[in-house]
Amino acid sequence: MKKKKWVKWLLIAFGSLLALAVVAVIIASAYISKSKPVIEGEVAVPVLEQQVTVVRDDIGVPHIRAESDADLYRAQGYVQAQDRLFQMDLSRRQASGRLAEVIGEAAVDTDKYFRTFSLRRAGEASWSGYGEEAKQVLEWYAQGVNAYIDEAKEEGRLSYEFALLGYEPEPWTPVDSLAIGKFMAYDLGGHWNSLAVRHWALNEFPEDKARELFIRYPEDAPAILAANKKQPVTVAGAFDPSVIPPEFNGSNNWVVSGDKTESGLPLLADDPHLGLSTPSIWYQMHLESPEQNVSGVIFAGIPGIILGHNEQIAWGVTNVGPDVQDLYIETPNPDDPTQFRYEGQWEQAQVLNEPIKVKDGETIDFEVLVTRHGPVVSPVMFDEEEPSAVFSMQWTALEPTLELQAVLNFNKAENWEQFESALEDFQAPAQNFVFASTDGTIAYKANGRIPIRKQGDGQLPVPGDSAEYGWDGYVPFDELPRSVNPESGFIATANNQVINDSYPYHITDFWAQPYRYERIAEVLESSDKLTAEDMMALQMDQKNLYAAEFLEGMMAEVEKVTDEHGELFEMLRNWDQVDSAGQAAPFVFHTWMRQLPDTLFEEQFPEDVYEMLSGKNHITDALLRRAFEGDEGAWVREYGGTGKWLADSLDMALADIESEQGDNPEAWEWGDYHQLTFPHPVAGASPILERFLNPDKVPVGGSNITVQAAAFNDDGDVDHGASWRFVADLSDLSKAYHIVGPGLSGHVKSDFFHNQVDKWAQGEFHATRIEGDVEGAELTLVPE
Numbered sequence: 001m002k003k004k005k006w007v008k009w010l011l012i013a014f015g016s017l018l019a020l021a022v023v024a025v026i027i028a029s030a031y032i033s034k035s036k037p038v039i040e041g042e043v044a045v046p047v048l049e050q051q052v053t054v055v056r057d058d059i060g061v062p063h064i065r066a067e068s069d070a071d072l073y074r075a076q077g078y079v080q081a082q083d084r085l086f087q088m089d090l091s092r093r094q095a096s097g098r099l100a101e102v103i104g105e106a107a108v109d110t111d112k113y114f115r116t117f118s119l120r121r122a123g124e125a126s127w128s129g130y131g132e133e134a135k136q137v138l139e140w141y142a143q144g145v146n147a148y149i150d151e152a153k154e155e156g157r158l159s160y161e162f163a164l165l166g167y168e169p170e171p172w173t174p175v176d177s178l179a180i181g182k183f184m185a186y187d188l189g190g191h192w193n194s195l196a197v198r199h200w201a202l203n204e205f206p207e208d209k210a211r212e213l214f215i216r217y218p219e220d221a222p223a224i225l226a227a228n229k230k231q232p233v234t235v236a237g238a239f240d241p242s243v244i245p246p247e248f249n250g251s252n253n254w255v256v257s258g259d260k261t262e263s264g265l266p267l268l269a270d271d272p273h274l275g276l277s278t279p280s281i282w283y284q285m286h287l288e289s290p291e292q293n294v295s296g297v298i299f300a301g302i303p304g305i306i307l308g309h310n311e312q313i314a315w316g317v318t319n320v321g322p323d324v325q326d327l328y329i330e331t332p333n334p335d336d337p338t339q340f341r342y343e344g345q346w347e348q349a350q351v352l353n354e355p356i357k358v359k360d361g362e363t364i365d366f367e368v369l370v371t372r373h374g375p376v377v378s379p380v381m382f383d384e385e386e387p388s389a390v391f392s393m394q395w396t397a398l399e400p401t402l403e404l405q406a407v408l409n410f411n412k413a414e415n416w417e418q419f420e421s422a423l424e425d426f427q428a429p430a431q432n433f434v435f436a437s438t439d440g441t442i443a444y445k446a447n448g449r450i451p452i453r454k455q456g457d458g459q460l461p462v463p464g465d466s467a468e469y470g471w472d473g474y475v476p477f478d479e480l481p482r483s484v485n486p487e488s489g490f491i492a493t494a495n496n497q498v499i500n501d502s503y504p505y506h507i508t509d510f511w512a513q514p515y516r517y518e519r520i521a522e523v524l525e526s527s528d529k530l531t532a533e534d535m536m537a538l539q540m541d542q543k544n545l546y547a548a549e550f551l552e553g554m555m556a557e558v559e560k561v562t563d564e565h566g567e568l569f570e571m572l573r574n575w576d577q578v579d580s581a582g583q584a585a586p587f588v589f590h591t592w593m594r595q596l597p598d599t600l601f602e603e604q605f606p607e608d609v610y611e612m613l614s615g616k617n618h619i620t621d622a623l624l625r626r627a628f629e630g631d632e633g634a635w636v637r638e639y640g641g642t643g644k645w646l647a648d649s650l651d652m653a654l655a656d657i658e659s660e661q662g663d664n665p666e667a668w669e670w671g672d673y674h675q676l677t678f679p680h681p682v683a684g685a686s687p688i689l690e691r692f693l694n695p696d697k698v699p700v701g702g703s704n705i706t707v708q709a710a711a712f713n714d715d716g717d718v719d720h721g722a723s724w725r726f727v728a729d730l731s732d733l734s735k736a737y738h739i740v741g742p743g744l745s746g747h748v749k750s751d752f753f754h755n756q757v758d759k760w761a762q763g764e765f766h767a768t769r770i771e772g773d774v775e776g777a778e779l780t781l782v783p784e
Contacts, residue, residue, distance in 0.1 A: 058776060
């Protein structure tokens with residue numbers, strides 16, 4: 001009887017808690033739903049002059065039709081803010097070093113980092129260089145964003161993220177958009193961390209070991225080598241590797257002439273490779289006014305369309321990846337650390353006061369020192385003593401640049417001549433542009449500011465105290481790599497080397513591994529009847545040419561030292577060298593390749609310096625090629641030889657695989673480990689938020705070296721790849737084909753929040769129209 005009563009009260013208690021939980025969920029759901037974007041009906045937008053129509057099609061792409069450019073850009077700002085205001089606010093805060101204001105102490109170091117880089121100041125400096133038309137567009141766009149902010153505040157409809165963090169967004173300004181543009185330049189910016197690691201290595205390792213960590217050893221610059229050894233700068237423990245962008249924020253693009261297509265007119269394809277997240281870094285839109293009709297993608301927080309097509313042309317980009325970030329070894333005055341030696345004198349640096357406000361904490365005083373070369377990026381204060389040398393950075397993106405002006409002119413260009421003229425304003429980051437037009441032209445240009453150095457080749461820091469070093473202008477615009485209507489009938493780039501030894505200027509030695517480009521070229525060369533469907537299929541291609549080069553040689557070396565992998569090697573030799581999700585071989589190959597640099601280098605580097613080392617597999621690829629030719633390098637010899645290195649790496653890789661999927665190779669599947677994810681920035685705060693904000697993971701094929709780019713972290717999560725896929729058939733530019741994963745809306749309650757996750761995984765493109773009526777939810781924006 002007592003037991004039954006106890007059970008009864010327990011059930012009542014659980015029932016009450018469940019009822020409370022249900023009520024809480026209902027209340028939370030109702031609250032979150034209140035901020036869901038309004039996509040149907042009529043809304044008054046006071047800044048408009050005339051009525052604007054916004055139709056969101058079945059995939060969620062907003063098609064904005066306005067009677068003037070002024071109202072078009074106002075509406076673009078309003079609509080972006082509907083779907084992405086929280087993302088836009090975080091982006092401008094990150095670029096400006098103001099995250100700690102809303103996140104708290106955890107963001108202070110990140111804020112210091114971006115205050116040091118001074119991206120917002122670079123945006124402010126750029127503003128004055130813009131023409132009146134571009135400035136007006138930025139103002140119109142800001143008016144639209146602010147109209148939505150005012151509306152959401154007045155109606156209590158700001159998205160739930162603002163409530164979670166306990167703040168409201170400030171008014172939007174044109175400089176906010178320019179700061180976000182500078183942040184994207186940072187994300188695609190350069191290789192300063194590689195310079196810092198090489199500097200460290202020269203002072204820590206014998207020359208033969210340091211030499212092998214370079215992509216190409218600068219033997220022709222003994223003075224630079226001597227300077228790096230003479231004045232060591234603290235690297236270990238001085239930098240946070242977590243804020244360094246992925247080493248190949250790259251992409252694929254290609255354009256095919258009508259001579260090689262079924263229609264007789266060009267085809268163009270582009271898929272930029274960036275971090276995969278919820279919401280996407282890209283926002284797809286169609287913008288139409290009497291002055292323009294353009295469709296494609298833009299970063300949330302910026303007006304216009306940066307990549308896409310209009311009625312006559314299409315264009316896309318990949319990252320050139322040039323050396324545009326140089327480090328200088330600066331000598332501070334022992335009596336005044338704000339002064340630095342230059343040509344035998346102490347020269348005063350600019351001192352920028354950058355107080356950092358901290359949520360629920362005190363404001364932190366912070367100073368940024370700017371030498372004649374750029375900001376001092378080494379920590380200025382050390383616990384024990386002032387440093388005898390620090391690094392400053394010179395970087396093209398910290399100068400005034402005019403990218404948005406170029407974008408606005410792209411949108412209205414009608415041919416290659418107009419488009420190339422617009423490119424002159426696109427200065428940072430340097431990008432490989434491919435172009436096609438309905439007149440049959442295909443073209444390419446590696447565009448942007450690429451410095452000409454007085455001495456050195458950008459592989460090492462240089463002395464900051466001498467006028468003999470530094471930049472002597474930029475590669476002239478008319479001498480940048482360029483191709484128009486080549487005899488081959490196609491142009492393709494995949495962050496690969498785009499020049500040969502005859503090119504008179506230095507761009508970089510740090511190109512991507514060549515396998516994506518080689519596979520693209522292989523497919524494009526194979527047919528003269530290519531179609532848009534062929535281009536979409538190529539973007540999903542999983543052929544692994546990396547394995548084709550290395551795998552057999554690696555197995556042969558291991559077989560010289562052990563015979564214990566017979567069955568495994570038989571499976572690998574029977575593999576079709578396609579990184580498909582259902583096979584075991586890709587799992588073995590990629591885990592083995594990722595282990596090679598760890599086996600050789602990891603124990604000899606401080607953890608943070610090792611994380612900063614870019615191009616680890618470039619280095620081990622070079623060592624393997626030498627070893628296969630009978631020339632083992634210093635690192636390999638010291639380890640015990642090629643066979644031991646490869647065999648030990650394989651054993652460690654297999655141990656990792658077995659911990660994931662057991663010890664039966666027949667049951668291993670690449671897709672069980674290699675899974676697509678689009679993490680939300682807020683989701684990491686709670687498993688509950690993770691459950692609601694992140695999509696379910698999806699097994700996928702591909703890898704970091706296949707055309708279907710699907711790079712993965714140590715957990716197997718595919719978190720970097722084709723952030724947008726795009727194919728345009730110039731025989732019919734009334735539409736083009738797109739995928740934007742995970743979806744276009746940033747609101748968890750929207751139907752367009754995660755609706756393209758499976759489409760991304762399976763390669764299901766959406767035909768977005770720019771002509772004729774578009775069916776979907778229609779919202780009318782009217783002047784008040």
